[in-house]
Amino acid sequence: MKAKILVTGATGFVGQNLVPYLNQSGFETLQLSRVQLQNIVSVNLTNINTIIHLAGKAHDLLKTANSSDYYEVNFERTKALYDAFLLSDAEKFIFVSSVKAAVDSVDGRLTENVIPQPVTDYGKSKLMAEEYIKSQVLPIGKKYYILRPCMIHGPGNKGNLNLLYQVVKTGLPYPLGAFNNQRSLLSIDNLNFIMRELISQPEIESGVYNVADDDPLSTKEVVSIIATELGIKAKIWDFSPKIIRMIAALGDRFRLPFDSERLNKLTENFVVDVSKLKRVLGKSLPITSTQGLVKTARSFKNLTKITKNEL
Secondary structure (H helix, E strand, C coil), X not given: CCCEEEEECCCCHHHHXXXXXXXXXXXXXXXXXHHHHHCHHHCCCCCCCEEXXXXXXXXXXXXXXXXXXXXXXXXXXXXXXXXXXXXCCCCEEEEECCHHHCCCCCCCEECCCCCCCCCCHHHHHHHHHHHHHHHCCCCCCCEEEEEEECEEECCCCCCHHHHHHHHHHCCCCECECCCCCCECEEEHHHHHHHHHHHHHCCCCCCEEEEECXXXXXXXXXXXXXXXXXXXXXXXXXXXXXXXXXXXXXXXXHHCCCCCHHHHHHHHCCEEECCHHHHHHHCCCCCCCHHHHHHHHHHHHHHHHHHHHHHC
């Protein structure tokens, strides 16, 4: 009999990649709609083996969201779903949180032992859900896994990597080559693999786990990988960081698109330590950081071809 996996947020980017992967891996997936999640007490969880909670309110880059929405969606609904899990026969609960539940910036490498200090309502609401899960008495035979992924990418992703891809495609130079930052990324292929292993392996202990690809990349390395996939030469300029910061300060003053916050996002270090997760899995991740990024860039390229053919 196939193990039944209940997935919330199945229509999102991660869910659209994860559900087919789990089906192909021999599991039976069931999807919980937003309406059902809002009224979880009426949902029949009989014969469910694992609940994967992907649904949530994402970080609002435009800063237009109502702060209370984060706590309603990311905390209250997670709390209600976890309560239902504790009363059900399901054995495992996988909650996809975020590295932003721990910190907003990293000095060195981010481990699970860091004292959480989230800055945004998004991070704070995710941390509240984490703390609630950890505070409940866990019945014998049940386990929970709180995953803190960094930036996830892959086919269908419409986030910052897609924007960077569009910039590189224009042939415009990347002017921040003098900043030698290191940033962890997470390929959807590696995340899918990790989910399957958490479901399949009975001995992995409950806990909080950082999730990222093995090796961090600099932003200029990402630009080079995208350019190579596009078949063009990467244009990377090494302007003085001092001059770049002065330009960003002007952006702050006159509210221009390029400001200090945007500069920080492009050049900050954010390295995630995944040694704890790899140790409990006992297996290597299926693809490297570079391989995952190549696959993502190729998906952007193929999407462009499809769009042109439809015109």
